[in-house]
Amino acid sequence: MVMLDAKIPEGSIEDKWDNHKFNVKLVNPANKRKFEVIVVGTGLAGASAAASLAELGYNVKVFTFHDSPRRAHSIAAQGGINGAKNYRNDGDSVYRLFYDTVKGGDYRAREANVHRLAQVSVDIIDQCAAQGVPFAREYGGLLANRSFGGAQVSRTFYARGQTGQQLLLGAYQALAGAIQSGKVTLYNRSDVLDIVTKDGEAKGIVVRDMLTGQVHAHSAHAVVLATGGYGNVYYLSTNAMASNVTAAWRAHRKGALFANPCYTQIHPTCIPASDEFQSKLTLMSESLRNDGRIWVPRDRDEARSAAEIAEDDRYYFLEEKYPSFGNLVPRDVASRNAKTVVDEGRGVGPLKNGVYLDFAAAIARDGEQAVRERYGNLFQMYERITGEDPYDTPMRIYPATHYTMGGLWVDYNLMTSVPGLYALGEANFSDHGANRLGASALMQGLADGYFVLPYTIGDFLAPKLGETPLSTDDPAFTQAVAEVDDRTRQWTSKKGGTHGVEYYHRELGKIVWEYCGMARNENGLEKALSEIPALREEFRKNVKVLGSPDGINTMLEKVNRVDDFMEFAELKVRDALHRNESCGGHFREESQTEEGEALRDDENFAYVGAWEWNGPDEAQTLHKEDLEFEYVKLTQRSYK
Amino acid sequence: MSKNLNLKLKIWRQAGPHAQGSFLEVDAHDIPEDASFLEMLDVVNERLIADDVEPVTFGHDCREGICGTCGVMINGQAHGPEGATTTCQLHMRKFNDGDEIVIEPWQATSFPILKDLMVDRRAFDRIVEAGGYISAPTGTAPDANEIPIPKEVADTSMDAAACIGCGACVAACPNSAGQLFTSAKLHHLNTLPQGQPERWKRTEAMVETMEDFFGSCTNHGECAEACPKEISLDFIAFMNRDYVKSKVKNRSLVSKR
Numbered sequence: 001m002v003m004l005d006a007k008i009p010e011g012s013i014e015d016k017w018d019n020h021k022f023n024v025k026l027v028n029p030a031n032k033r034k035f036e037v038i039v040v041g042t043g044l045a046g047a048s049a050a051a052s053l054a055e056l057g058y059n060v061k062v063f064t065f066h067d068s069p070r071r072a073h074s075i076a077a078q079g080g081i082n083g084a085k086n087y088r089n090d091g092d093s094v095y096r097l098f099y100d101t102v103k104g105g106d107y108r109a110r111e112a113n114v115h116r117l118a119q120v121s122v123d124i125i126d127q128c129a130a131q132g133v134p135f136a137r138e139y140g141g142l143l144a145n146r147s148f149g150g151a152q153v154s155r156t157f158y159a160r161g162q163t164g165q166q167l168l169l170g171a172y173q174a175l176a177g178a179i180q181s182g183k184v185t186l187y188n189r190s191d192v193l194d195i196v197t198k199d200g201e202a203k204g205i206v207v208r209d210m211l212t213g214q215v216h217a218h219s220a221h222a223v224v225l226a227t228g229g230y231g232n233v234y235y236l237s238t239n240a241m242a243s244n245v246t247a248a249w250r251a252h253r254k255g256a257l258f259a260n261p262c263y264t265q266i267h268p269t270c271i272p273a274s275d276e277f278q279s280k281l282t283l284m285s286e287s288l289r290n291d292g293r294i295w296v297p298r299d300r301d302e303a304r305s306a307a308e309i310a311e312d313d314r315y316y317f318l319e320e321k322y323p324s325f326g327n328l329v330p331r332d333v334a335s336r337n338a339k340t341v342v343d344e345g346r347g348v349g350p351l352k353n354g355v356y357l358d359f360a361a362a363i364a365r366d367g368e369q370a371v372r373e374r375y376g377n378l379f380q381m382y383e384r385i386t387g388e389d390p391y392d393t394p395m396r397i398y399p400a401t402h403y404t405m406g407g408l409w410v411d412y413n414l415m416t417s418v419p420g421l422y423a424l425g426e427a428n429f430s431d432h433g434a435n436r437l438g439a440s441a442l443m444q445g446l447a448d449g450y451f452v453l454p455y456t457i458g459d460f461l462a463p464k465l466g467e468t469p470l471s472t473d474d475p476a477f478t479q480a481v482a483e484v485d486d487r488t489r490q491w492t493s494k495k496g497g498t499h500g501v502e503y504y505h506r507e508l509g510k511i512v513w514e515y516c517g518m519a520r521n522e523n524g525l526e527k528a529l530s531e532i533p534a535l536r537e538e539f540r541k542n543v544k545v546l547g548s549p550d551g552i553n554t555m556l557e558k559v560n561r562v563d564d565f566m567e568f569a570e571l572k573v574r575d576a577l578h579r580n581e582s583c584g585g586h587f588r589e590e591s592q593t594e595e596g597e598a599l600r601d602d603e604n605f606a607y608v609g610a611w612e613w614n615g616p617d618e619a620q621t622l623h624k625e626d627l628e629f630e631y632v633k634l635t636q637r638s639y640k
Numbered sequence: 641m642s643k644n645l646n647l648k649l650k651i652w653r654q655a656g657p658h659a660q661g662s663f664l665e666v667d668a669h670d671i672p673e674d675a676s677f678l679e680m681l682d683v684v685n686e687r688l689i690a691d692d693v694e695p696v697t698f699g700h701d702c703r704e705g706i707c708g709t710c711g712v713m714i715n716g717q718a719h720g721p722e723g724a725t726t727t728c729q730l731h732m733r734k735f736n737d738g739d740e741i742v743i744e745p746w747q748a749t750s751f752p753i754l755k756d757l758m759v760d761r762r763a764f765d766r767i768v769e770a771g772g773y774i775s776a777p778t779g780t781a782p783d784a785n786e787i788p789i790p791k792e793v794a795d796t797s798m799d800a801a802a803c804i805g806c807g808a809c810v811a812a813c814p815n816s817a818g819q820l821f822t823s824a825k826l827h828h829l830n831t832l833p834q835g836q837p838e839r840w841k842r843t844e845a846m847v848e849t850m851e852d853f854f855g856s857c858t859n860h861g862e863c864a865e866a867c868p869k870e871i872s873l874d875f876i877a878f879m880n881r882d883y884v885k886s887k888v889k890n891r892s893l894v895s896k897r
Contacts, residue, residue: 066701128784141788
């Protein structure tokens with residue numbers, strides 16, 4: 001029986017982190033070199049953690065399935081990173097960022113974690129500027145800010161529309177320095193396919209070398225997973241093609257609880273799908289909502305082009321329904337409203353599956369040059385994909401899966417329920433509740449990696465001084481290696497087969513999007529619970545994987561990932577079914593206000609739902625971590 | 641609605657770094673013009689799988705032009721005919737019905753072919769590891785607004801930092817030179833006030849590591865033409881200037897020890 005202890009420190013919310021930093025055990029500088037730490041993933045969380053741990057003196061092994069750490073999907077984040085600097089003199093503070101984040105997360109996040117995140121947000125901006133991240137500047141040379149959805153202050157720092165790229169390059173460069181100094185060993189093109197435990201503690205990982213197909217083990221005193229989210233369970237999402245749930249899912253199968261898997265953020269501003277062959281959806285930064293006005297024609301049978309539609313015939317649905325936040329309502333609210341108008345038949349574009357995001361007013365007000373400076377690269381990207389010029393015609397956008405708030409359950413130290421196993425960034429569940437505010441993912445990834453884990457990991461390691469990591473000759477390792485090798489080889493040894501792995505992934509995505517997407521209900525979720533296992537069985541029997549397991553085989557890499565998504569999807573749906581309330585990105589049709597807004601049920605669901613694996617043939621057990629709100633008052637969110 | 645294209649593809653296939661390669665000829669029919677170039681390859685691969693032929697291996701990930709994983713030679717041009725565009729962002733509407741398209745991997749000794757269209761670009765990481773960073777250990781930073789940076793400086797630094805490390809510059813260069821990539825990283829860091837303390841050491845180390853792997857620059861300018869992020873050739877001039885200076889500066893730093 002797992003006991004959930006979040007280990008939230010004593011003291012007032014402002015003092016918890018400081019108290020905790022003082023109370024955790026320390027490893028003295030000369031002893032840090034006696035410890036080995038494995039970091040899986042080189043996105044913002046993984047790269048920043050690995051570099052920071054190496055600077056402290058730990059020996060770090062870093063694993064990525066990419067050819068270079070710089071390719072991790074953090075690179076694609078566009079809009080910006082929040083920091084409670086109050087440089088704009090507009091009333092921002094650590095407390096306000098904390099408050100906005102808890103409220104924006106629809107009161108399903110842990111207060112103590114969120115406050116810490118807001119506290120270290122200011123250090124992150126300093127750290128990144130010192131590393132040479134070319135943030136946007138004012139003419140006086142000081143940092144520029146923009147505002148973002150869900151906030152009424154301007155606290156977002158940015159580097160054109162490539163903030164994620166620049167922050168990741170900063171972390172990657174710090175990592176490169178650490179590799180050069182010999183404190184970090186990098187294993188690229190390495191697919192982590194299992195987590196090894198012994199006596200309930202994490203001891204290492206099992207890795208498949210993607211060039212040779214060889215499977216081998218690595219051991220360490222602690223293992224850190226910074227492996228991102230599970231958005232690709234929908235097949236179509238804004239995630240990169242290779243983003244997957246495998247490391248987190250394998251950790252779950254080894255005892256780590258998986259928390260809130262039903263929480264998925266559907267990003268309101270993506271380019272709508274155009275056809276069946278579509279392999280991914282492209283996000284247009286939310287920052288566009290600062291200057292773009294969202295509308296659809298009032299008339300369902302509107303046949304005129306956007307420019308010909310008179311002002312009175314346009315339905316600016318966000319501005320009308322939410323006068324104080326207007327187009328800057330949080331993501332979940334914006335997404336659901338877009339779905340509503342499209343479902344009503346007011347959609348635009350050839351498939352009537354989008355809404356307009358119109359820059360005509362901003363261009364008239366500030367001039368085309370100003371708009372070009374703010375969003376030039378985004379406009380260019382849009383034109384390339386759609387063949388339409390957003391300076392002349394409004395963009396067409398529609399919501400798409402973008403970020404996953406659920407993830408491995410972690411305590412205040414970012415340790416999972418498996419001692420010695422940590423989860424950082426999008427891979428954990430902790431800071432965004434049921435909905436993430438814009439520009440907060442980059443903040444959380446870097447907070448965890450630069451400023452949280454380096455302090456908290458010592459608490460676990462200090463008592464282990466003098467212990468050597470478990471030998472990879474130990475049966476715990478040799479058995480895990482054999483299992484991974486067998487599992488991988490079975491796919492290519494099968495004869496016959498009907499469809500390739502893409503087909504099954506697409507089919508899975510259709511089920512999950514249909515029944516567990518922007519709106520969910522009991523009937524649909526029950527249906528998904530019967531369809532997913534059936535598809536999984538067919539997939540395992542009939543998937544066709546060609547080529548050899550002994551060398552590069554991209555389909556073989558993918559089939560293991562889809563296999564894990566097939567199991568994960570079922571848990572996600574089960575979580576969505578059990579949470580019979582609407583909150584943030586989880587909208588249960590049974591639970592809404594008269595106006596169609598999400599209706600929380602704090603009486604019964606103000607908890608974290610953390611699921612325990614019971615083996616492949618049994619349903620997971622639900623554990624509950626009650627959420628207590630001492631500082632932020634539980635209210636129905638209103639952005640009107 | 642979009643129309644469909646019928647194409648004749650010649651795709652390079654090579655089982656491994658040392659294997660003999662050859663072209664696979666494929667009639668790709670009914671390719672929707674709204675598909676991206678990589679989605680076109682996805683369609684081809686699904687059809688190959690249906691025919692029990694191992695699909696073509698190619699590098700790709702974000703499919704939105706930012707991760708730098710993808711990149712192939714399309715009719716001899718790195719990332720294809722469209723300017724300032726990665727392979728994943730190139731769309732089939734840029735081609736005509738009946739076109740023959742030759743698809744090859746990047747070709748450079750420093751980028752060995754791993755399989756089919758996938759190459760090994762680790763040499764780029766070696767260059768960055770040699771000095772492509774500002775040493776600012778976590779926790780040491782002053783307040784971010786303590787060092788004002790003129791907007792023009794931040795902008796030119798950002799212009800260079802936009803490099804995605806895809807390798808098209810090397811692939812397009814007749815000498816397989818790595819100057820555009822290396823100079824972009826140097827310009828990003830060397831123009832910023834934070835980058836000054838390590839400027840000369842960084843420049844010397846990165847340029848010399850580059851020369852261990854890549855050919856020499858003879859000012860063809862093909863690199864900048866092929867660059868999906870429009871990295872400027874000017875950065876190479878800045879790098880050359882800094883490299884010469886670094887030889888003097890680093891010597892004087894040594895003499896002060």
